[in-house]
Amino acid sequence: MKKLLAECFGTFWLVFGGCGSAIFAAGYPDLGIGFVGVALAFGLSVLTMAYAVGHVSGAHFNPAVSIGLWAGGKFPAKELPGYIIAQLVGAVLAAAALLYIVSGKAGFTGAGSFAANGYDALSPDGYSMMSALLTEFILTMFFLLIILGSTYPKAPKGFAGIAIGLALTLIHLISIPITNTSVNPARSTSQALFAEGGDYMGQLWLFWLAPIAGAIVAGLIHKALFSKD
Secondary structure, rough: OHHHHHHHHHHHHHHHHHHHHHHHHOOOOOOOOOHHHHHHHHHHHHHHHHHHHHHHHHHOOHHHHHHHHHHHOOOHHHHHHHHHHHHHHHHHHHHHHHHHHOOOOOOOOOOOOOOOOOOOOHOOOOOOOHHHHHHHHHHHHHHHHHHHHHHHOOOOOOHHHHHHHHHHHHHHHHHHHOOOOOOHHHHHHHHHHHHHOOOOOOOOHHHHHHHHHHHHHHHHHHHHHHHOO
């Protein structure tokens, strides 16, 4: 139960911090933090929670990470359902809190895109489904390779959270214009549930398929090439 609560809290913080920065601060007149600020917010949310609860649950905060660690032989299959449910609960609770807060703004007329992920007309810069699919696959694959490598027993101790947080920052710097950056099915699901102005739920399949496929490939690569224990 402690592990599941840690995953719920961590995923809540990831969605609240990362998506919250996009909703409240990215486009704020004159003082907006922009894409760079949103990318940093996602990276910092993972970095801070990695050190806060990583010793409890492993700090996955992402169904694709849990599945990738399982594929790499670093996580038992029997714990996957509980972790994924806890991550989804944390993400949805965070999205609900964000919606409640933003609805209190003067002149509020609706959630809008709500930092949701999409392709084609729902892509921030109009990228196609195949562009989105390949982007999410590649970025999640490398994200898992970084996670598996930085947490490997022979890696320098105490720095994994920094490497993982900076990796997520870089991932967002690359892909916000393409898909609004997912690499995390829980984060995509929570925002799609409340987003308005497009078929975000209808496109959600891609943001489960591509990250999970990329994570599994990364787990298999790490297990075959880098982990000889």
